Amino acid sequence: MNYTLHQLHVFLKVTQTLSITKAAEELYLTQPAVSIQLKNFQNQFEIPLTEIIGRRLYVTDFGKEIASAAENIINEVYAINYKTLAFKGQLSGRLKLSVVSTGKYVMPYYLSKFLSTHSNVELEMDVTNKVKVVKALKNNEVDFALVSVIPKGLEIESEVLLENKLYLVGNAEIENVLPNDFYKLVSKTSLLLREEGSATRLAMEHYFSKNKISPLTNIQLTSNEAVKQAILAGLGISIMPLIGLKNELDNGTIKIINVKGLPILTSWRVIWLKGKKHSPIANAFLNYLQEEKNRITQDHFAWIHDY
Template identity: 60%
Template sequence: MNYTLNQLRIFLKIVEKQSVTKASEELHLTQPAVSIQLKNFQDQFEIPLTEVVGRKIYVTDFGKEIAEAAEQILQQVDTISYKTLAYKGRLFGKIRISVVSTGKYVMPYFLTDFLRLHPGIELEMDVTNKNKVIKSLENNEVDFALVSILPDKLKVDTIELMQNKLFFVGNNEEQFKGKATMEKILKNRPLLFRELGSGTRLTMQNFIEKNNIKVEKKMELTSNEAVKQAVLAGLGYSIMPLIGIQREIQNNDLRIIPLKGLPIKTNWNLIWMKGKNHSPAAAAYMDYLRKNKDDIINNRFSWYENFN
């Protein structure tokens, strides 16, 4: 046997994603490179680790056992690395964060300098919708979660980061004379929603119900990027977080349509389960945020804070 740690990591990712393509995307490698490493790894065993049925890859029972062993090996390698760093007096460990989809425009800026200060700390950041974020927090699968709507049924502690502003937006094809209302505008095109479980969708629904707005035509899309592209194409209108459409607004590809009651303002909060016993890495990050969040906002988001 002459397998490498890289091959073990690639095989584990394929097992996790059940797809060579998805594994290559997560690992930031080309699909052919991942396929070659998988073949080289499998060739060292007399029993198949995977099989392809149709166009889908399946992990055999033997492959699952090898994956479990590979995970243990890699954990031991990480332990060696962590112990080495600890001996040198450096902070080490892993921070796991689950982020609602629009939070991908926010969270990296609150992490970059901290991770540069502590190169021994690894980051796992999952970007998904609000329901899945809260579930991962409740199941203790992550250290922190970034949300714009605080969960009702969980006891959490928070660090408030910055405002989340949502505006009613469309492309530049139509012009409106006189005093426009959302109902009048939506006579021509549908209102574009995120999927169920999205915090942005919940915020939109609360606004519509509160203002008794009648929406006849609706369309649902499963990501903010999909909503943005649909609005750009003239497919409809939406209420969107400003943080994700800066470039399109500046380039006049999208325009904000001023309406009464908008923008909707919520707050981005980093949250964690009350009473959670944080690792040294996670505790250090909390301390860093409390001391540096205002400077990060001033340096990275001044355009955003001043936009009304």
Template identity: 55%
Template structure:
């Protein structure tokens, strides 16, 4: 057999998500790339690893056994790597982080320098909605979480990283027709596109509309920030979205920010962890790194957020 460690890692992510699309998003790969690696792994076996019924992907019983074997293999490989690095005197271990969906535009910049400095440190970063992020934190499955809305039911400590601003956006061509429309008309009469329940962006959007007693006539719900963005670009409706995730689309004139009362909604990105958590050396070193390098990272990568002008 000629399967690779990369194929096993990709297969495990498919098993975890039950979806090639979701696996590709979490691995920052294209769907075709993930599909090809799954096919290459499948070619090593005469028995199916997965099956598709209707539009849903399922893992076969044989696939579950291969997934369990893959976990053991990758665990041993990581153990060998860490032992080697230990002998060389390097910091080793795994950093476990859960990030809300739009945090994927933020967190990599705060990780890059740390991982380059400590080559013996592995990273496991789950990108999902706020509900699942906080669930992982509450169950102590992760070291850190990145959120834009602080939990009200957990005792946590935090490092405030940077501002998060949300604006009302629309398709460039459609938005031009709204210049002479009143604010209430925009939000009450046009279709609004929401993230799924459990999303921090959805919560911010619902809170904003609720405080202004605005009821929308038509709602669309999509499961990812990227899906919402593409729907708005296609002209399906309007949405309140984080500026951090639409920079390129604004520059390419695919999206347009619509001036509205009470916007932008401003919060902050926070790196949080359970109060009293006993950290391994890897996590402790990461906190030290963030506290020391935070301002530099923000200045080098996110200065445009503070200075962005859209009028």
């Protein structure tokens, strides 16, 4: 056998995505390049690694065994590289984060200078829904998570980054109402909701229950970006985190509807399992956050205090 590290990397990505197209996108390669590497790798084995059934790609049991071995080999190669750089006195390795979807408007600003200062640090950041973020944290698959609501049932420690405000918003054409007239608005306008389990959805439901509000019609969407686009299109109103609305508020395409009991206030915070033994990189990042978070918040998020 004469397979290469590149072939192992390509094959592992194919098994993770179950798609030549997605693997190519994540590896920044063309589809034909991925297909050729996969074929060359397969040619070195008498037993099929993958199979196509009904235009869907499946990994055989043998392929799963080889994928597991490939992952171990790749991790060992990374470890060799990290140890070499560490021996030279350079901070290196992987920083693993899991971030709730709205956190994509927050976390990059707290990473930028740290990553530029430590060019040998590799970032692995998954932006996903709250359920998956909590699962990754619970299974100790990540160093840190970014959330706006602390998950229940986990012993965690945290570092608060900035305030999170949730307002009722609509497009420029939505009528203004008196603060106590939210009932009137939801009786004739669709309410746009995030999926169940979302921190934003939970905050909305708590607000409705507390104020005994029953919206006439609901539309459920799976991301804050989808909710924002639906608002712009005039499909309805929603309670949304302020953090992702700066451009739209500035240009007037979305406006805040002032109603009783809003905004809902929480905090964006980095959390980790209590008692977790951090890697040198994770420790360095946490120290960086503690030293720099106030400056970063002032430089990039001071506008939040205007609302």
